[in-house]
Amino acid sequence: MQSSKLLLKLEKFAHFHSVRRFISNQFVPKHQPAGPNDVQKLENFLRDKQNVLVLTGAGISTESGIPDYRSEGVGLYARSNSKPVQHLEFIRSPKVRRRYWARNFVAWPHFSNIQPNDTHKALARLQHNGQIGSIVTQNVDRLHTKAGSKDVLELHGCGYKVICLGSHCDYSIDRHELQLILNSMNRNLMERIDFMRPDGDVDIPQEYIDSFKVPDCPNCGGMLKPEIVFFGDNVPKQRAERLANLVCNSDALLILGSSMQVYSGYRILLHSHDLGTPIAIVNIGSVRGEDKAQLKISTKCGDVIPKLFVSN
Numbered sequence: 001m002q003s004s005k006l007l008l009k010l011e012k013f014a015h016f017h018s019v020r021r022f023i024s025n026q027f028v029p030k031h032q033p034a035g036p037n038d039v040q041k042l043e044n045f046l047r048d049k050q051n052v053l054v055l056t057g058a059g060i061s062t063e064s065g066i067p068d069y070r071s072e073g074v075g076l077y078a079r080s081n082s083k084p085v086q087h088l089e090f091i092r093s094p095k096v097r098r099r100y101w102a103r104n105f106v107a108w109p110h111f112s113n114i115q116p117n118d119t120h121k122a123l124a125r126l127q128h129n130g131q132i133g134s135i136v137t138q139n140v141d142r143l144h145t146k147a148g149s150k151d152v153l154e155l156h157g158c159g160y161k162v163i164c165l166g167s168h169c170d171y172s173i174d175r176h177e178l179q180l181i182l183n184s185m186n187r188n189l190m191e192r193i194d195f196m197r198p199d200g201d202v203d204i205p206q207e208y209i210d211s212f213k214v215p216d217c218p219n220c221g222g223m224l225k226p227e228i229v230f231f232g233d234n235v236p237k238q239r240a241e242r243l244a245n246l247v248c249n250s251d252a253l254l255i256l257g258s259s260m261q262v263y264s265g266y267r268i269l270l271h272s273h274d275l276g277t278p279i280a281i282v283n284i285g286s287v288r289g290e291d292k293a294q295l296k297i298s299t300k301c302g303d304v305i306p307k308l309f310v311s312n
Contacts, residue, residue, distance in 0.1 A: 034303040043308055045280045045295050046252070052132040053250035054123060055268055059257020059283055061139050063117040063302045087233035090225065091165070097223060102212035104159075104226070105182045106204055108175065111141070111159070119256070120147035122306040127151070131309055134246050138258060138265050140228050153243060155264060156229040166222030175226070178215075185213040235264055247271050255281045256301050260288040 046052055058066070089096045124147045126132045134151045135144055140159045144152045162178050164171040217224055229235055235243075247253075253272040260266040266288055272279055273292040280295040281287050282304050290296050297304060 032299055034297065034299045038297045038299065039304055039307045041295060042280060042282070042297065042304060045278070046131060046254070046308070049252040049278075051250050052252045052254055053246055053272075054132050054135045054254045054256065055258065055265060056123075056135065056137045056139065056144070056256045057258025057260075057265065057283075058139060059259075060117075060119045060301045061141055061143055062257070063119065063300065064114050064141075064143060066111075066114060066139075066141055084231050087230040090230055091223075098212055098214055099209050101182070101214045102186075102209045103204055105179070105186065105212070106208075108179050112176065114141065114143070116143040116147035117302060118306040119301040120144055120149070122308065123256075124148035126305075126308060129309070132254065133250065136243060136246065136268065138262060140226075153239065153246065155235060155239070155243065157227040159226050159228055161227040162224050163227050164217040164220060164222045165225050166217060166220040169217060169220040169222055171217050171219040171222075172227075173224075178224070181215055185215060186211075229264075243268070244271070247277075248275065250277060253277055253279045255279065255283065255287070255293075256305065257283055258287070259283065259285060260290075 085096065085100050090100060120143045123132065123135060123144065127135065127149050134153060135149055136153045136155055137144055138155050140154065140156055142154075142158050142160050160175045162173050162175055215224065216222065247268055250272070253269070255269065258265055260269055269279065269289045269292065273289070279293040280297075281290055281293045282297045282299070282301050284298065284300055287293075287296070
């Protein structure tokens with residue numbers, strides 16, 4: 001009897017973890033496994049470098065269960081007709097802002113609970129050991145920080161902070177705190193999430209959106225926006241200047257999980273190439289500008305990065 005109960009517990013445990021593995025990998029596109037020498041090749045590339053700048057894209061967070069935009073078969077564009085919110089649309093249209101915040105509100109408990117995967121943790125280890133330098137990420141999920149990385153430049157901002165767009169207002173609020181305010185104004189939080197987007201919002205019924213209430217800035221009455229660089233917006237000047245300084249002072253660029261289709265990231269590759277900085281890439285599928293790299297490994301980051309220098 002006891003052995004039967006134990007077997008049942010083990011079956012439930014195995015099923016739970018198999019479901020977790022499925023969920024975490026459902027947004028990873030089809031790919032070839034890493035080659036037998038790929039880890040060694042990347043170690044050789046990194047070994048004599050003193051200040052490696054790492055640039056990460058959505059491809060490293062797909063293994064945590066966050067979809068990207070462009071991956072064949074599993075990205076947002078392949079699974080949905082929806083497009084990411086545009087900066088000018090958000091600014092000009094109360095309907096667009098209401099739709100964004102309603103979707104973000106429903107998705108936030110799940111999105112904010114997503115945890116870093118082995119690649120995020122490995123990068124934190126490599127950074128702590130001095131084997132890589134700063135990390136620049138195109139992602140807004142804060143998973144690098146959750147994993148323990150310290151010197152992270154969030155190129156496109158972060159979904160965990162909300163700011164006021166008033167020209168003379170410096171109001172900001174933690175996204176968790178805003179969730180409490182949104183919850184007090186909208187007490188019919190939906191529990192089911194069918195499909196989450198890369199920036200942390202979901203598809204929900206239009207009638208739910210139409211009834212959703214969005215707070216104004218408590219200081220000036222202006223509009224609130226996540227500190228995310230939406231499509232069509234520019235990276236803030238101070239952030240761009242810090243990025244340029246990082247690129248100029250690095251002696252190698254390692255690109256992970258990015259197709260370089262967004263120009264703010266592609267510009268880093270171009271700038272590094274113009275400076276004569278060696279470039280290595282790990283990504284499933286083609287990468288814009290990959291002909292400028294000394295090394296390209298075509299597989300998922302989780303098959304390579306966690307294995308780097310593990311015996312050192």
